[in-house]
Each structure stands twice: as structure tokens, then as C-alpha cells.
Amino acid sequence: MRSPRDFFKPLALGAPQPLADIPVRPSRMIHFFDPSNPKMAEKAPSIASRVDILLGNMEDAVAIDNKEAAREGFIRIARENDFGDTQLWTRINSLDSPWFLDDIHRIVTEVGDKIDVIMLPKIQGAWDIHYADQLLAQLEARAGIQRPILLHCILETALGVANVESIANASPRIQGMSLGPADLAASRRMKTTRIGGGHPGYLVRDDPDADNPEAPRTAHQQDLWHYTIGRMVDACVSVGALPFYGPFGAIDDPTGCEDQFRNAFLMGCVGAWSLHPSQIDIAKTVFSPPADEVLWAKRVLEALPDGSGAVMVDGKMQDDASWKQCKVMVDLAKLIADSDPALKKAYGF
Numbered sequence: 001m002r003s004p005r006d007f008f009k010p011l012a013l014g015a016p017q018p019l020a021d022i023p024v025r026p027s028r029m030i031h032f033f034d035p036s037n038p039k040m041a042e043k044a045p046s047i048a049s050r051v052d053i054l055l056g057n058m059e060d061a062v063a064i065d066n067k068e069a070a071r072e073g074f075i076r077i078a079r080e081n082d083f084g085d086t087q088l089w090t091r092i093n094s095l096d097s098p099w100f101l102d103d104i105h106r107i108v109t110e111v112g113d114k115i116d117v118i119m120l121p122k123i124q125g126a127w128d129i130h131y132a133d134q135l136l137a138q139l140e141a142r143a144g145i146q147r148p149i150l151l152h153c154i155l156e157t158a159l160g161v162a163n164v165e166s167i168a169n170a171s172p173r174i175q176g177m178s179l180g181p182a183d184l185a186a187s188r189r190m191k192t193t194r195i196g197g198g199h200p201g202y203l204v205r206d207d208p209d210a211d212n213p214e215a216p217r218t219a220h221q222q223d224l225w226h227y228t229i230g231r232m233v234d235a236c237v238s239v240g241a242l243p244f245y246g247p248f249g250a251i252d253d254p255t256g257c258e259d260q261f262r263n264a265f266l267m268g269c270v271g272a273w274s275l276h277p278s279q280i281d282i283a284k285t286v287f288s289p290p291a292d293e294v295l296w297a298k299r300v301l302e303a304l305p306d307g308s309g310a311v312m313v314d315g316k317m318q319d320d321a322s323w324k325q326c327k328v329m330v331d332l333a334k335l336i337a338d339s340d341p342a343l344k345k346a347y348g349f
């Protein structure tokens with residue numbers, strides 16, 4: 001393990017100083033597009049104006065024959081556009097793929113000053129991060145980049161989940177993680193064929209009625225992803241990084257998508273991936289705190305001005321701990337209100 005004294009020192013001469021704190025910016029959706037697809041590439045600037053994070057994807061969902069076109073397309077889009085407050089990310093190919101080295105080298109040296117975060121797929125353990133961390137420092141130094149590029153890991157292998165805490169602690173570059181339910185299901189040999197979401201077979205059924213054993217019994221579908229999201233949230237938050245839910249593949253099921261996103265939001269995730277323009281507003285709705293909850297949280301903060309003691313608000317006891325919960329809600333609302341006038345009004349700021 002690296003000495004704690006060295007943790008925030010650059011890993012290459014001339015590389016920028018690592019950040020002590022991960023920047024917290026509106027991050028309700030990471031919108032994926034394929035830069036090798038001319039229609040999607042053309043829409044990038046208009047989509048950027050609707051999303052918190054725009055991500056040019058090079059990995060899965062980009063056909064092998066289009067890998068180089070995706071890389072070139074992304075570099076061109078990054079060079080030609082200034083997306084203002086919208087973060088620009090890329091998901092490069094995995095460390096063991098034939099494209100990784102060119103992806104990271106070309107992107108960092110040619111448009112490294114335009115991107116905020118590189119998403120790394122199929123991260124298995126801290127050793128993957130140590131490799132990418134050092135390589136990035138060398139490339140940043142070569143390109144004269146002033147601001148460190150951050151890393152976002154996809155949690156999508158059984159080994160990655162087993163090592164989630166050490167991955168989170170591996171580098172000050174760790175900006176956050178996303179759950180990758182599709183690759184994770186395959187890696188774990190789960191018997192599902194869906195991308196995220198629930199499964200009608202994963203359920204708990206009420207006991208039989210003792211007086212009427214033949215009566216129909218209600219079954220309750222369970223959340224397949226609860227355990228992994230819980231581990232990911234704790235691993236991320238314990239190092240000041242941000243957890244995200246990943247993809248929901250049923251574009252034709254906005255209700256299921258909203259439910260999956262909301263479970264993640266309630267458990268502590270800050271955002272989710274949007275794969276199709278129709279999922280952008282779902283993420284925006286779910287990951288912006290509801291106005292009634294924000295108004296309530298503001299009342300609790302007002303009732304305990306210094307955040308200590310115990311009082312009743314509308315029949316409910318409030319103390320230091322519920323004050324902190326309310327502060328989380330109000331701080332998020334303020335962050336989002338800064339860039340959303342309609343929500344600013346609804347939140348009463």
C-alpha cells in the first residue's frame with residue numbers, strides 16, 4: 001500500500017496535483033452516446049444542453065468495426081465543442097482489450113483538458129486502478145494538463161464487487177462508481193437476460209392462509225440489485241466518491257426504469273445512465289429531490305437552527321440525526337436549483 005504521505009502527490013513529474021475532494025456537481029444522468037454513429041454525434045451539442053453529464057462511449061454497444069471511428073468521433077466532438085457546465089466523460093475500452101492503450105493515450109494527449117472523467121469498465125481490483133492511475137499521470141504530464149482527470153469505475157464483475165472497498169480506496173482519482181448489472185449478471189452466472197431492473201421470478205410469497213390453504217397467496221417481487229448497490233454506496237461514500245446506478249435496458253418500460261432509478265436514489269445514488277433520450281427526463285425527475293420533501297426538510301432545519309436538541313414538527317420527533325438527513329436533501333436541492341430555475345422556484349430558494 002502507498003504511504004499516506006504520498007497519496008496526494010502526483011504519480012509522474014509534471015502531472016497535476018491530485019484533488020483532495022471530489023467535486024460535487026449536478027450528476028443526475030450520465031447520457032451515453034456512440035460517437036461513431038453520425039446521427040448521435042450530430043445531436044451531441046443539443047443533448048449536452050439537456051443533461052448533467054454527456055459520455056462518449058467506446059466500449060460495449062460500439063461494434064468492433066466502429067471502435068476507431070468512435071475514438072476519432074469523440075476526439076473531434078470534444079475538440080470542436082464547449083459544453084459549458086455539462087460534464088464531458090468518456091467510457092474507454094477495458095484494460096485487457098486491444099483498444100485501451102490507444103483510447104487512453106489519444107484521448108488524454110489530444111483532448112485531456114476537455115474531459116472531466118474517464119469511465120473504466122470491468123474493474124476487478126485496486127491493481128487495475130494503480131495501473132491506470134500511473135499511466136494517466138504520465139500522459140497528463142506529457143500533455144501539460146493542469147487539472148487531474150478523474151476515474152469512474154463500473155462495478156460489473158463478481159471479483160470487482162468482492163474488492164469494492166479497496167477499489168474505492170485505490171486512488172484520489174476515484175470520482176465514483178456505477179453498477180453494471182448486465183456484465184455483473186453474466187460474471188456471477190445469474191440466470192437473467194435483462195439489463196438491470198427486477199425479475200418476476202425473484203420474489204417472496206406470503207405464507208399460506210392457515211384456514212384456507214388453497215387461497216391464492218400474494219407474491220412480492222424483490223430487488224436483485226439491493227445488495228450490490230448497498231455495498232457500492234458505502235464504499236463510495238466512505239471515500240467521498242459518488243455512487244450511480246447504471247443502465248436500464250428496457251427503453252420501452254419508463255415506469256420500470258423510474259422505479260429502478262428511484263430505488264437507487266433512495267439508497268444514496270446520485271444519478272443513473274440514460275441510454276436513450278427518453279430516459280433523460282426520467283433521471284432528471286427521480287434524482288432531483290421531490291419539492292414536498294425539500295420544503296419539509298427546510299422546516300426541520302429551521303426548527304433546529306444549530307442542528308442539535310430535540311423538537312416536535314407535525315407530530316414527529318426531530319433531532320441531530322434527522323437534521324443531518326434533512327441537510328442532505330436541502331444541500332442537493334440547492335445544488336440542482338442553481339442550474340434549474342423551475343426547481344429553484346419549487347424548492348422555495
Ligand SMILES: CCC(=O)SCCNC(=O)CCNC(=O)[C@H](O)C(C)(C)COP(=O)(O)OP(=O)(O)OC[C@H]1O[C@@H](n2cnc3c(N)ncnc32)[C@H](O)[C@@H]1OP(=O)(O)O
Binds near residue numbers: 040182195251277
Ligand atoms: C448494458 C451494458 C451497457 O454497456 S449499457 C451502455 C452502452 N449502450 C449504449 O450506449 C446504448 C446507447 N443507445 C443506443 O444505442 C440507442 O438509443 C438504441 C438503444 C440502440 C436505440 O436506438 P434507436 O433504435 O435509433 O432509437 P430511436 O429510433 O428511438 O431513436 C430516436 C432518435 O434518437 C436518437 N438517439 C437514440 N439514442 C440516442 C442516444 N443515446 N443519444 C443521442 N441520440 C440518440 C436516434 O439516433 C434517433 O434519431 P433520429 O430521430 O433518427 O434523428
Ligand SMILES: O=CC(=O)O
Binds near residue numbers: 060156180246
Ligand atoms: O456496462 C454496464 C453493464 O451493465 O454491463
Ligand SMILES: [Mg+2]
Binds near residue numbers: 060121154156180182
Ligand atoms: Mg458492462
